[in-house]
Amino acid sequence: MRIYGVTGWKNAGKTGLMERLVAEISGRGFSVSTVKHAHHSFDVDQPGKDSHRHRSAGAREVLLASGTRWALMHEMRGAAEPPLDVLLSKLEPVDLVLVEGYKRETHPKVEAHRAEPGNALIAPGDDSIRAIASDIPLSMDRPVFDLNDTAAIADFILQDVGL
Structure with a gap:
């Protein structure tokens, strides 16, 4: 099963990006499921x-x-708490599973980042983060997308997973 994550600190825009990605990718005819980690x-x-x-x-x-x-x-x-792979095994097969949270897992991810909370980026110390979606321009060693450019982020994810 192909999985891709959206990670980031609290108030970084993860849930909004997830919602837009599900709509965008499923709107292109792919089946999508989601897993959301809650710390509470x-x-x-x-x-x-x-x-x-x-x-x-x-x-x-x-x-x-x-x-x-x-x-x-x-x-x-x-x-x-069961590990992510056990939870994923409970899902029916789909084209893509989008995972929100689980920042310590090694599946490929996009980091959602907003300047306002003032949190440092996770990406510099995490090779599983393949791209950053930010509300400010960033100079990074991997692709950086506008946080609201859902189509471009979806294109990147779909290409990265081979869909």
């Missing part, structure tokens, strides 16, 4: 709903299904 606890369920009640009662996994979608919720119950 999150919940896709709602207290009081049957599925939440199942989880609260101690179920390890709850699969919620309808005619529109299905969702599998897996409770870690104290186990270690």
Whole structure:
């Protein structure tokens, strides 16, 4: 499975870039799935709903299904967070999986960068970052794209993965 990441520090524009890339690449006829890493606890369920009640009662996994979608919720119950490759193995095959976060993994990535938060670039110390998408001009040893030039960034990613 082809994977490509979007990484960067908090408030760098990762999620907006991911959203635009999914729309751009899927709009070109490719199937795209995403993986998003969260550093905090999150919940896709709602207290009081049957599925939440199942989880609260101690179920390890709850699969919620309808005619529109299905969702599998897996409770870690104290186990270690699974590595990215294990999570990727749970996805159905697609043309491209875009991964948000996971900056320490070695898959190819584009670094999203905004000047305003004042964070240093990750790219100088990370060869897995193949390009930078920034809101300011940068002189780097790899391609630099305007953060909002989604089509050019998509072209680069698709070429890099061979699509």
